[in-house]
Amino acid sequence: MVPKGKLLIIGGAVDLGSSLNYNKNISHPHYVKFFELGILKRIIRESAKAENSVIEVITTASKIPEIVGEEYINSFKQLQVNNVNVMDIRSRADAMTPEYLERIAKADVVMFTGGYQLRLSSIFGGTPFLQLLKKRYHEDNFLIAGTSAGAAAASTNMIYRGSSSEALIKGEVQITAGLGFIDSVIVDTHFVQRGRIGRLFYAVASNPGMLGIGLGEDAGLLITDGNCLEAIGSGLTILVDGRFISETSIYEVEIGSPVSIGGLKVHVMSIFDKYDLEKHELTIQKTIKVEEGVFLKVKNEDN
Template identity: 30%
Template sequence: MMNIKRKSILTAFVVLISTFCTTSVVSQDINSRGKLFIIGGGSRPSSMVDRIIKESGLDKGGYGIVLPMSSAEPDSAVYYAKGQFTKLGVDNIYGLQFSKDEKLTQAKLDSIRDAKLIYISGGDQNRFMEVVEGTDIEKAIHEAYQNGSLVGGTSAGAAVMSKLMITGNELKHPEYSSTFRNLETENIETKTGLGLITNVIIDQHFVKRSRYNRLLTAIIDFPELIGIGIDESTAILVKGNTIEIVGESQVVVLKNPKQSSKTYNDKLGAKGIIIDIYLPGEIFTLN
């Protein structure tokens, strides 16, 4: 692991950004909306990173930020995320770390609002939301998205995108497992996410870690939501209500249109579940 000085990331960022934009928020079209680039974890092929660059407009200028608060090693998370962009000729990527109960400055918040790309690292989605939930950081992310920025994230950074967030914990089986072994009522733990996409619930590493039971449980417990399971090295690009699959593997979409739910000794049952499996390049629409 690289030995990186913790303060160097933010210091360099603040110095460079002070020359990049004024202290006021850049005027943007408040009627436009941004895009979401939600990655299911794993490795990120260069073609995927290149797509992020083009969709965010970084190939034409501006800067991106990495929010590493999900990670237990935030400096390393920034280093490796930034490195993938640097290899493709984009150097204006900066780490911006926040801590819980930090006194927020206008300069740091404006750095979020004015970024063309906001990228949320992997790690633990609960750790990220403990820092940003209900704060001006969360508000700044939403403002950037509404004003046209691309908000992306991988693994834990994918989980936080939806309003209802899967924490990864089982209420009835507190010992951690990367996949659910049962379909049980009142077992899946959820918390509040960023809510950048409100009518779905996201799961990541989906095919690789066989997380079907977890997402099935979610759409039976919360039948008004659409479950989207994103495999590793794969992403969904969200533009309004249109979703495109980007990357190397599959995206599994689960729906419970009849809002069916039945229990027997805590075991879940449902009828009429719809499953669609999408491949790279395919597009679907959220109703």
């Protein structure tokens, strides 16, 4: 079943246009202030009611939900969106509250913030709350967005643990069930900045039928029709395709041993590039210009 809704996953450190994230702890030197025409703005543009949308921010993954929730309210207000609410869900009991189900039924956008993705899967898994989210995503013009932990948890399979430096040691990367909004992919976040390529290599080697998606900071993918992936934001997205793996030792070596992998295929996506998840085809947007710190798409000369 092709979803009628849209899914937008973000690698973390999204520019909120505010004091919390703007120009602070930015890892790469070419970062630009990407607020007005950036990721949050794209969320509004893709929503059914634009600035009149009802947005519910879910802070469950965060250890500082009050601060994070207020930050998103203020950031969306700067974009003239005033109907933004926070769902401070901290337990499975909270997730089963009728009030929250009613609010999800009326929302146009749901935004999962960052934090720890295992909190999301363990609190929402098997609840009517998650069932309603999936129903609305498949049947309505409804947008689900997630950043950092919220993005990592969006897929059916989810990385929840594993150091970057020892990721290719058997047993170091831990995978469990995610929220299940999209199948046949596995997502990692803060990807370029935290050197997590090994985690994604390992995850894909353990199941080559999954496409590995590594989202850099202030980078995201807008997923429409269930299989059309468009790169957004100022960062980079790395795709790891395991379908052509020729050989791997992952199923033979002992726990604690290094893993070998041959034949991985890797793509790099930047803003406006598209990937067809069904055909496994990448389309690169060749012509992009920057005006006053904003990326603009120019029609490809060969189109």
